Amino acid sequence: MKAILQPAMLGGLALGNRVAMAPVTRSRAGRDGVPDDLAAQYYQQRASAGLLISEATNVSTMSAAFELAPGIYTPEQVAGWRRVAAAVHRDGGKLFMQLWHSGRVSSYALLGGAAPLSPSGVNDDLHLLQVYGMLRNGQYTRIAASPSRAMEREEIFSAVRAFGIGAANALDTGLDGVEIHAANGYLPQQFLSSLVNRRTDDFGGGVENRARFLRLVIESVMLSFPASRIGVRISPFALYNNAGDPALADTYGYLLRMLEEYGVGYVHAADTNAWGGVPDMDELLSLVRANYGGFVIANGGLSPEAADGLIRDGRADMVSFGRQFIANPDLVRRIAQGGPYNEPDPFTFYGGGSRGYVDYPALAA
Template identity: 70%
Template sequence: MNALLRPVNIGSLCLSNRIAMAPVTRARVGSDGVPTALTAQYYRQRASAGLIITEATNVSPMSSAFENAPGLYHSDQAAGWREVASAVHEAGGKLFVQLWHSGRVSSYSLLDGAAPLSPSGINEDLGLLQVYGALRNGYYTRIAASPSRAMDVQEIYQAIEEFRTAARNAVLAGIDGVEIHAANGYLPQQFLSSHVNRRGDEFGGSLENRARFLRLVIEAVLKELSAQQIGVRLSPFALYNNAIDGDTHRTYTYVAQMLNEYGVGYVHAADTNAWGGIKDMPQILDIVRPNFHGMLVANGGLTFEDAEKLIASGRADVVAFGRQYIANPDLVMRVAQGGPFNEPDPSTFYGGDHVGYTDYPSLS
C-alpha cells in the first residue's frame, strides 16, 4: 500500500498519508450540540489519519436530520470543538469540520415543531428521506420526515450566512479547515437538484441559478478562510434523500468547473449509492477529474486495494474511509502492515455512549 502511505499537501497543510477519515455521523452529543470530552477522545484516537473530516455538523438550529449531532453555530459548540481540535493536533493529526444544513431532510420533532426548510416545499417523497432520532428507551432509529416549506429569499440568504458563521467558529476553534456538505441530498444539493428545486426566481430554473446557493455559500466561507482551507463534498448520482437531477453529467461538470475556478482545496467525491451495492465511482471521477484540478478525495464502497489503484493511477489523490475508521482507530498502521482489521458493530453506529465508539482496540 505504498501509494496510500505517501504524504500529500492541501495548500500549506501537509498530510502525513493519503488515508482520510470520512465524515461518519455518530449522534453522541447532547441536545445542545456541544462536542464532549468523549468526542475529543474519539477523534484523538484516529489522529494518525492523513486528514480527519468530522461528522456532519449543523450550521443552524434548523438543520437536523440526526438527533444529537453536533453543531457549530454558537460559542459553546465552538468551545467544544476547540477541545476536539486540540486533542487531534496534540496527537499529530489534521482536522476539517464538515458544515451541514439538512434542509428538507428533517422532522417537526427535531426542530421544536417548526417545518423543515427546502428550496420549493416538495413533499411527495417524504418516505425516501432519512431522518433519525433517539427513543426514550435509548435506542436510535429512523423516524418519519415532516413536510417542508419553501424558503423565501431572506431565509436563503440567512442560511448562506449561517455557513459563514460556522466557518468563523471553526477558525476560533483552531480547526484546520471546513468541508461544505453539498452531497447526500442535503440543502446545497437540494438547490442543485432539478427534481427538488422548482423555484422560479434567481435560485431556481437554469443550472446557473440552481448552483447559485452553493456558489454564494463558498463566497461566504471565503470571507473567513482561504480557498485551500475549504473542501466540498459532492455525490452526483446519490439516490439517498432523493435530490436527483435530470442531467447529472451537465450539472456536475458545471459544479466541478465552478469549484476549480474558486480554487478550493479539495473535492470530496462520494459514491453514496455504493452503500446499496451500486458503484458509481468511475463515472463520478469521469466528471470531476477532468474539470477540477485540485485535490480529489474519493469515498464510498472502496477496498484498500481499490484505493491503492486510484491513487497510483492519479484518478484520486486521497481516499476516505468511514466504517473502517469506526472500528479501527489505528487504521493507517493496520493498512501499512496488511491488517488485521476489527469489524464494526452496526448496532452501535448511532447514539449511545463509549461502547462502539471509543472502545475498539488498537494494535498497541
C-alpha cells in the same frame, strides 16, 4: 511503499499520508449539540490519518436530520470543538469540519414543531428521506420526515450566513479547514437538483441559478478560510434523500468548473450508492476529473487495496474511509501491514456512549 501511505500537500498543510477519515455521523453530542470529552478522545485516537474530516456539523437550529448531531453555532459548541481540535493537534493530526444544513431532510420532532426548510416545498417523496432520532426508550432509529416549506428569499440568505458563521466559529476553534456538505441530498444539493428545486426566481431554473446557493455559501465561508482550506463534498449519482438531477453531467460539470474557478482545496467525491451495493465510482471519478483539476478525495465502499489502486493510477489523490475508521482507530497502521481489521458494530453507530465509539482496540505495540 503503498501509494496511499505517501505524503501529500493540501492547502499548505503537509499530510503524512493519503488516508482520510470520512465524515461519519455518530450522534453523541447531546441535545445541546456540544461535543464532549469522549468526542475529543474519539478523534484523537484517529489522528494518524493524513486528514480527519469531522462528522456533519449543524450550522443552524433549522438543520436536524440526525438528532444529537453536533453544532457549531453556539459558544458552548465552539468551546467543545476547541477541545477536540486541541486533542487532535497534540497527536499531530489535521482536522477539517464538515459544515451541514439538512434542509428538507428533517422532522417537526427535531425542529421544535417548525416545518423543515427547502428550496420549493416538494413533499411527494417524504418516504425516501432519511431522518433519525432517539426514542424515549433510548433506541436510535429512523423516524418519519415532515413536510417542508419553500424558503423565503431572506431565509436563503440567512442559511448562507449560517454557513459563514459556522466557518468563522470553526476557525476560532483552531481547526485546520472546513468542508461544505453539498452531498447526500442536503440543502446545497437540494438547490442543485432540478427535481427538488422548482423555484422561478434567480435561485431556480437553469444550472447557473441552481448553483447560486452553493456559490454564495463558498463566498461566505471564504471570509474566514482561504479557498485552499475549503473542501466541497458532492455525490452526483446519489439516490440517498432523492435529490438527483436528470441532466446530471451538465449540472455537475458546471458545478465542478465553478469549484475549479474558486480554487477550492479539494473535491470530496462520494459514491453514496456504494452503501447499497451499487457503486458508481468509475463514472464519478471520470466526471470529476473531466471538469476539475484540483485535489480529489474519493469515498464510498472502497477496500484499502482498491483505494491504493485509485491513488497509484492518479484517479484520486486521497481516499476517505468511514466504517473502517469507526472500527479501526489505527487504520493507517493496519493498512501499512495489510490488516487485520476490526469489524464495525452497526448497532452502536448512532447514539449511546463509549461503547462502539472509543473502545475499539488498536493493534498491540
